[in-house]
Amino acid sequence: MLSPMRAAFVLAALTLVLAAGCAAPGSTPASSAAASSTSLSATAVPANEVQAIADGHHGERFDPSERTVAVGATLTFRVVGSTPHTVDFGDSNTANVDGLSASHSGNLNDGQTFAVTFTKAGTYPFHCQYHIPGMTGTITATAQ
Ligand SMILES: [Cu+2]
Numbered sequence: 001m002l003s004p005m006r007a008a009f010v011l012a013a014l015t016l017v018l019a020a021g022c023a024a025p026g027s028t029p030a031s032s033a034a035a036s037s038t039s040l041s042a043t044a045v046p047a048n049e050v051q052a053i054a055d056g057h058h059g060e061r062f063d064p065s066e067r068t069v070a071v072g073a074t075l076t077f078r079v080v081g082s083t084p085h086t087v088d089f090g091d092s093n094t095a096n097v098d099g100l101s102a103s104h105s106g107n108l109n110d111g112q113t114f115a116v117t118f119t120k121a122g123t124y125p126f127h128c129q130y131h132i133p134g135m136t137g138t139i140t141a142t143a144q
Contacts, residue, residue, distance in 0.1 A: 048073070049075065049077070050067060050075060050076075050137065051063045052077060052078065052080065052087065052128060053079075060085070060128065060130075060135045061134070062077075062126075062136070064137075068139075068141075070141070071121050071141050071142065071144060072117070072119070073118055075139065077114040078111070078112075078113045079108045079111065081110055084107050084108060084110075085128045085131065086104070086105050086107060086108060087114050088126060088128070088129055089104070090126075093129055099118065099119055099120030100116055100117070100118060100124065101117035102115070103116075121142055122140075124138065124139045124140070125138045
């Protein structure tokens with residue numbers, strides 16, 4: 001039997017789910033696909049974040065490794081775990097990439113972050129200096 005209190009809660013939860021499904025003008029196409037797949041991490045990576053993680057030997061990766069943002073958006077890269085990483089955009093580990101507020105994080109330890117604002121539409125490959133070629137990703141910035 002469903003008590004009135006519980007029924008109200010279920011209704012509220014359903015409303016939230018429906019609202020979240022509709023209110024997504026700036027969301028990425030990947031988010032709907034990700035919802036149906038099984039995530040390896042216990043907690044989902046926030047929409048404005050890319051995490052640099054390492055799961056055991058040779059398990060270093062960016063999660064997600066591909067993300068689409070609107071021009072003007074800022075992404076935060078965050079190291080999770082005791083393995084240090086870097087975030088470097090472009091082929092060079094020193095040259096700044098046009099269209100980005102910052103291109104090279106330097107060494108990042110557990111919990112440290114690196115924020116990048118995407119000021120021009122384009123495709124921006126990035127990598128970790130320590131774990132190339134395995135640890136790479138691409139951010140796509142699209143005009144609004
Ligand atoms: Cu790394």
